[in-house]
Amino acid sequence: MTTFTPQSWESRADAYSFYGFTDLPSVHQRGTVVLTHGEGPYVVDVNGRRYLDANSGLWNMIAGFDHAGLADAAKDQYDRFPGYHAFFGRMSDQTVMLSEKLIQVSPYDRGRVFYTNSGSEANDTMVKMLWFLNRSEGRPQARKILTRVNAYHGVTVVSASMTGKPYNSVFGLPLDGFLHLTCPHYWREGQPGETEAEFTARLAQELEDMIQREGADTIAGFFAEPVMGAGGVIPPSEGYFQAIQPILKKHGIPLIADEVICGLGRTGEMWGCQTYDFTPDAIISSKALTAGLFPMGAVILGPDLSDRMQAAAEAIEEFPHGFTASGHPVGCAIALKAIDVIENEGLLDNVRRLTPRFEAGLAQLAENPNIGEWRGKGLMGALEAVKDKANKTPFASDLSVSERIANTCTDHGLICRPLGQSIVLCPPFIMTDAQMDEMFEKLEVALKAVFAEVG
Ligand SMILES: *Cc1c(COP(=O)(O)O)cnc(C)c1O
Numbered sequence: 001m002t003t004f005t006p007q008s009w010e011s012r013a014d015a016y017s018f019y020g021f022t023d024l025p026s027v028h029q030r031g032t033v034v035l036t037h038g039e040g041p042y043v044v045d046v047n048g049r050r051y052l053d054a055n056s057g058l059w060n061m062i063a064g065f066d067h068a069g070l071a072d073a074a075k076d077q078y079d080r081f082p083g084y085h086a087f088f089g090r091m092s093d094q095t096v097m098l099s100e101k102l103i104q105v106s107p108y109d110r111g112r113v114f115y116t117n118s119g120s121e122a123n124d125t126m127v128k129m130l131w132f133l134n135r136s137e138g139r140p141q142a143r144k145i146l147t148r149v150n151a152y153h154g155v156t157v158v159s160a161s162m163t164g165k166p167y168n169s170v171f172g173l174p175l176d177g178f179l180h181l182t183c184p185h186y187w188r189e190g191q192p193g194e195t196e197a198e199f200t201a202r203l204a205q206e207l208e209d210m211i212q213r214e215g216a217d218t219i220a221g222f223f224a225e226p227v228m229g230a231g232g233v234i235p236p237s238e239g240y241f242q243a244i245q246p247i248l249k250k251h252g253i254p255l256i257a258d259e260v261i262c263g264l265g266r267t268g269e270m271w272g273c274q275t276y277d278f279t280p281d282a283i284i285s286s287k288a289l290t291a292g293l294f295p296m297g298a299v300i301l302g303p304d305l306s307d308r309m310q311a312a313a314e315a316i317e318e319f320p321h322g323f324t325a326s327g328h329p330v331g332c333a334i335a336l337k338a339i340d341v342i343e344n345e346g347l348l349d350n351v352r353r354l355t356p357r358f359e360a361g362l363a364q365l366a367e368n369p370n371i372g373e374w375r376g377k378g379l380m381g382a383l384e385a386v387k388d389k390a391n392k393t394p395f396a397s398d399l400s401v402s403e404r405i406a407n408t409c410t411d412h413g414l415i416c417r418p419l420g421q422s423i424v425l426c427p428p429f430i431m432t433d434a435q436m437d438e439m440f441e442k443l444e445v446a447l448k449a450v451f452a453e454v455g
Pocket of ligand 1: 087117118119120121123152153154155225229232258260261286287
C-alpha cells in the first residue's frame with residue numbers, strides 16, 4: 001500500500017469517496033487518477049498528464065470530451081428552460097421533439113418512448129411495463145425474465161437480477177424468477193467438435209427447453225444485448241438471433257434489445273439489432289444517447305408493445321411510473337444534438353470508416369501467443385488473455401493479468417478496461433487514424449511487458 005501525501009488528490013479521493021466497480025488494491029497502490037478536462041478523445045489529469053481514453057469514458061462519450069456543438073446545445077437549453085418533468089400532462093418541447101426523433105431513427109415506423117435517468121432504470125422500467133401489461137391482459141403469473149449468463153443490464157435490484165454476473169451474489173441477487181441462459185460465446189462455450197451452427201442450435205434448444213420447463217405463460221420477456229458489452233464484448237454466435245426469435249414469437253414472449261451500448265452507432269449501424277438483422281419488440285437506450293453529457297435512458301416501444309401498453313394504461317387511466325427527471329429538457333436537447341451529430345456530422349460514417357483499421361489492429365495483437373481470441377463488432381472490441389493458446393487455458397485469476405495490462409497502459413497514457421481476462425476497447429467515434437494507431441502501439445507495449453512478467 002502506498003502512502004499518499006495528506007491533502008494530495010489521491011488521499012482526498014480515497015478518504016471521502018466510496019468507490020464502485022473499482023479494484024481497491026490497484027487504487028491503494030497507484031492512487032486515483034483525478035481528471036480535470038478532456039481534449040477530443042484524450043482526458044487530462046490534475047498533473048497535466050494526457051491519456052487517450054480508448055473506452056470513450058464508460059462506452060458513452062462517443063463524440064469525445066470537448067465537443068462544442070453538444071456543450072452549446074446544453075448551454076442554450078439551460079438558458080431557455082433549464083428543467084422540467086413529464087408528469088400530469090406536461091412536458092417540455094424538447095421532450096416532444098426527442099420522442100419523435102427517436103421513433104424516426106428507430107427500426108419502427110411508429111411507437112412510443114419513455115424516459116429514465118439511466119440504462120438500469122430503463123431496463124427496470126421495461127420489466128415493470130411487461131408486468132403491468134401482463135396483469136392488464138389477464139396473465140398476472142407471466143413475470144419471469146430470461147437473460148443470459150455474462151449479460152450486463154445494470155445495477156438496480158431488477159436490472160442486477162437480469163445481469164448474469166457472479167458478483168451479484170454479494171447482494172443475495174438475483175431475485176427469484178430471473179433466469180439465465182448460456183452465453184452465446186462460441187469460442188469459450190462451444191463443445192469440442194461442435195460447429196458454430198451446432199452451437200447456435202444447441203442454445204436455441206436450451207431456450208425452447210427452458211420455456212417448456214418453466215411454462216411459457218409464466219414468462220414476461222427475454223432481454224438481450226445485440227453484442228454483450230460489459231460481459232467482455234461478446235458478439236452472438238452465427239445466426240443466434242435468427243434462431244431464438246422464432247421460438248420467442250411462437251410462445252408470445254417479447255424480445256427486448258438492450259442497446260445501451262450498441263445503440264446509436266457503436267456497431268456500425270444505428271442499432272445493434274440492425275447489424276444483426278432482427279427487429280426486437282422494444283429497444284433500451286442510454287449511454288451514447290446524450291453522448292455522455294447527461295444522465296438519461298429511454299425505453300423505445302415498437303408498434304405492438306406501444307399499442308398494448310397504451311391500451312393497458314387507458315384501462316386504468318394512467319401508467320403509475322416515472323422519475324422526477326424523466327424527459328428532462330436539457331437531456332433531451334443534448335440527445336437531439338447527439339443524434340444530429342451521429343447522423344449528420346460524420347460520426348456514424350467514421351465508425352464505418354475506422355472499423356477495418358480497428359479489426360486489423362485487434363487481429364494483429366491477437367497473434368501474440370498469450371492472446372487467445374480477438375472479437376468485436378464496429379468500434380467495440382476485446383482481446384482475451386490466455387496462459388495457453390492451444391487449450392484456451394486462462395491465467396490464474398490472482399495474477400490479475402488484465403488489471404496489470406490496463407495499469408501498464410495507464411502508465412503509458414492509454415486508458416483501456418480490464419474485463420475478466422480480457423482487455424476491452426471501445427474508442428470514441430471521432431477518433432482519427434493516427435489516434436487509433438497510437439492506441440494499438442501503446443497497448444502492444446503493455447501486452448509485451450506484462451506477458452514477459454507472467455507468460
Ligand atoms: C451500462 C449498461 C446498462 C446500465 O446503464 P446505467 O446507466 O449504468 O444504469 C444497462 N445495459 C447495458 C447493456 C449497459 O452496458
